Amino acid sequence: MNWYVVYTKPKWEKKVAEQLKNRGIACYCPLITQVRQWSDRKKKVEVPLFNSYVFVQLADSERNAVFQSVGVVRYLFWLGKPAIVRDEEISVIKKWLDLSDGTDISVGSVQVGDAIQLDSGPFSNQKAIVQEVTNTHYVLVLESLGCVLKMKYK
Structure with a gap:
């Protein structure tokens, strides 16, 4: 069964x-x-990592079942077909979120446009392109996962 992205x-x-x-439905x-x-307090809240997206795993023939749930708008499409997310990509997201120690990732001197390979942390062995470098963080584009990663450094 494939993983699909529901908007x-x-x-x-x-x-x-x-x-x-x-x-x-998985x-x-x-x-x-x-x-x-807020004006009177601070509070820890759980928010979605991806705004307006939920991943669903089901057979292609059962895809219409998600529309019985209130709040589902449509499937995310890629090149005219429903976008399919690989199991490895879901595993990487889960692995990254399960790391509670806030693994420090350090990068040497890099410039915008450099292609790098991450060698530690949850995204180890992933290739990325440096999109932005500031005094506090790097913004990396992980093309294989189709996402942008913002990493703080100390």
């Missing part, structure tokens, strides 16, 4: 994932913990 209404990712699980909504500040 949801804004801020409905967790609700859609819960509805899909209740219907017996799904994955990667969550990260962030500290949000």
Whole structure:
């Protein structure tokens, strides 16, 4: 069975994932913990890693079952076909989120446009292109995963 990307209404990712699980559809909504500040307090909240996206694993013939859940808008398409995410890519996302020690990743002197290969952390052995370098972080494009990674350095 393939992993597909479902586009949801804004801020409905967790609700859609819960509805899909209740219907017996295997799904994955990667969550990260962030500290949000209100005028009177700070609070840790779990927010989706990818806004308005939930990954679902089901057979091609069962793809329409997700539309029974409120909040599902459509599938994400790539080149006219529903985008398929490989199992390895889902595993990399899970592995990265499971690392709780905040693995430090250091990069030597790099410039925008350099092609590098990450040699440590959850994205080890992934090739990336440096998109931005600032005083506090690097922005890397991981083409094989189709995502942008922002990494702080100390």
